[in-house]
Each structure stands twice: as structure tokens, then as C-alpha cells.
Amino acid sequence: AQKITQTQPGMFVQEKEAVTLDCTYDTSDQSYGLFWYKQPSSGEMIFLIYQGSYDEQNATEGRYSLNFQKARKSANLVISASQLGDSAMYFCAAGGSKAAGNKLTFGGGTRVLVKP
Amino acid sequence: GAVVSQHPSRVICKSGTSVKIECRSLDFQATTMFWYRQFPKKSLMLMATSNEGSKATYEQGVEKDKFLINHASLTLSTLTVTSAHPEDSSFYICSAQDPSGSPQDTQYFGPGTRLTVL
Numbered sequence: 001a002q003k004i005t006q007t008q009p010g011m012f013v014q015e016k017e018a019v020t021l022d023c024t025y026d027t028s029d030q031s032y033g034l035f036w037y038k039q040p041s042s043g044e045m046i047f048l049i050y051q052g053s054y055d056e057q058n059a060t061e062g063r064y065s066l067n068f069q070k071a072r073k074s075a076n077l078v079i080s081a082s083q084l085g086d087s088a089m090y091f092c093a094a095g096g097s098k099a100a101g102n103k104l105t106f107g108g109g110t111r112v113l114v115k116p
Numbered sequence: 117g118a119v120v121s122q123h124p125s126r127v128i129c130k131s132g133t134s135v136k137i138e139c140r141s142l143d144f145q146a147t148t149m150f151w152y153r154q155f156p157k158k159s160l161m162l163m164a165t166s167n168e169g170s171k172a173t174y175e176q177g178v179e180k181d182k183f184l185i186n187h188a189s190l191t192l193s194t195l196t197v198t199s200a201h202p203e204d205s206s207f208y209i210c211s212a213q214d215p216s217g218s219p220q221d222t223q224y225f226g227p228g229t230r231l232t233v234l
Binding site: 033035042044047050052091095102103104105108109 | 118148150158159160162165207209211213219222223224225226227228230
């Protein structure tokens with residue numbers, strides 16, 4: 001079983017500044033993936049970034065980077081140069097284990113509001 | 117690539133009727149699709165895993181007779197909410213895994229269906 005914890009229910013960030021969204025996970029799987037999704041008010045879930053448990057380098061995808069600290073079981077998302085369009089809910093998820101049926105377990109989410 | 121569509125986007129129905137929601141992978145074949153339910157300001161709750169050509173696997177507490185899932189082809193899974201009641205009102209969202217995509221385990225989500233049962 002996996003558990004994902006996002007301790008920040010909501011955050012304000014000034015436009016053009018960076019913001020870090022916290023995510024810690026608990027899993028007994030040896031191999032797993034960590035994902036971040038963005039959910040704007042329209043409801044769609046947009047895939048942002050992925051980190052494999054065996055990847056030694058932190059994943060980056062444009063303005064998104066994942067600060068992966070395996071020993072601490074944390075996978076924080078960093079959004080650089082925030083834009084107004086970044087205002088949304090952000091969900092951290094873990095999964096990808098074929099033994100677990102490739103299911104994803106989601107955290108409770110963090111709402112980000114970018115201020116102009 | 118990796119586009120998932122969902123139809124309808126919004127449906128309002130009377131109590132006691134059945135509602136079918138379609139989830140399609142548009143540019144890839146998905147052997148596995150997932151159905152989630154999301155309550156307002158809450159996270160996604162996995163309802164079931166849909167595998168092409170076999171019966172769906174339901175999560176604990178999800179009524180399989182209430183939420184019928186059919187994965188008839190590699191690009192289509194349907195969720196039918198049978199005899200819907202007001203407590204079934206929710207946001208339903210599907211996802212599909214692209215086995216040939218990178219990263220391989222990524223789930224791509226449809227835009228969701230907002231169901232309101234009167």
C-alpha cells in the first residue's frame with residue numbers, strides 16, 4: 001500500500017517567483033514512479049513531470065523540476081517563474097508498480113494561487 | 117500525443133435513470149484504463165481498473181453492480197452509473213496508460229464528466 005502526503009492545502013505565490021510544493025510518500029515497493037499532475041478549475045488532470053525511483057538525476061520539464069530525495073521519501077515539485085496560468089490544484093501521486101496493477105495513489109493536493 | 121477524451125462532459129439526469137460515460141484514447145491503444153471519482157475540493161478516488169477484454173477490478177467499497185465498466189476495445193472504456201441517485205452526483209474522470217509512451221507508467225487523463233442527479 002502507498003500513502004502520499006501533501007501538507008500544504010493552499011499557497012500564494014507572486015508572479016515570476018518560484019514555488020515549492022511538498023510531497024512525501026510511503027511505499028513498500030522497490031520500484032515505483034512519482035508523478036505530479038495539475039488540475040485547473042476546468043477539472044482536467046494535466047501530467048507535469050515524472051520521477052522513477054531508480055533515476056539518480058532529478059527530473060526536469062520546462063519550468064517544472066522535481067526535487068527527489070529518496071532517503072527522505074520526498075518528491076517536491078518546484079515551479080520556477082510562476083505565471084498566472086499556474087493557478088490550479090496540484091496533485092502528487094505514486095504508483096507504476098506492475099505488482100500493484102499500475103495504480104496511482106494521490107495526495108490530497110495543494111491549491112496554488114499566483115498573484116499578479 | 118497521449119490524448120484521452122471523455123464524453124459527455126456534463127450530464128444532468130433524473131433519479132433512477134442510468135448514465136453512460138465514455139472514455140477514449142485517441143492516439144494510442146490502452147490495455148488499461150482507470151476510473152476515478154472526485155468530490156468537491158477532494159483528491160481523486162480510484163474506483164476501478166478496466167482491462168481490455170476482461171472484467172474490471174473494483175476497489176474496496178465500490179459497488180460493481182452500481183458502476184458497470186466495459187472495456188470493449190483498446191481505445192474505449194465505458195462507465196455506466198445504473199439507477200443513479202443524488203448521492204452519485206460527482207466528477208468522474210478516467211485515465212489511460214500508454215504502454216508505448218515515455219514514461220511507460222504515466223496515466224493520461226480525460227477531461228472528466230460532471231454528473232448531477234436530480
